[in-house]
Amino acid sequence: MDEPKLHPILNRPNEYAISDFRYHVDREQPSESFIEMTLQKNMDSVTLRFWQPANLKIEEGFPRPTRGMVFYDRSADGLENTKIEVADFESSWGAITFCARGVEIVIAQS
Incomplete structure (x- = not known):
């Protein structure tokens, strides 16, 4: 089976630490x-908004270390509401995983 394609929204998300995590539910x-997630790397900060998240799993130990975070592009899979997958390639403790309909950058600061 082929390895999924990386999503281009953020290069090397595994090098960032989660500084804020919010889940807004619109009933x-x-x-x-x-889900809005703010990631920090040194003096750089980026807030990403993941639309219509599904299958959220947060493992014990979150938000540390989450050093295996990766974003996969699932748009070619043909699933209506799954265009991006947030996964953990290291299977380290504290992992956060979910799928979403889309993602956008809300704030980027250097």
Whole structure:
């Protein structure tokens, strides 16, 4: 089986630490639910918004170390609401995993 393609939204997300994690649930319009995650690396910071997240798993130890975080591009898989997968390639403790309909950069600071 081929390795999934990396999503281009952020280069090497495994080098970032999670500094903020929010899950907004919109009960009236579930497609407007999102996860916002702020990631920091040295003086750089980026906030990503993942639309319509599904299958969220947060392992014991979160948010540390999460050093195996990777974003896979799932748009070619043909699933309607799964275009990005947040995974952990190291299977380290504290991993966070989920799929989402899409992702965008909300704030990027250097």
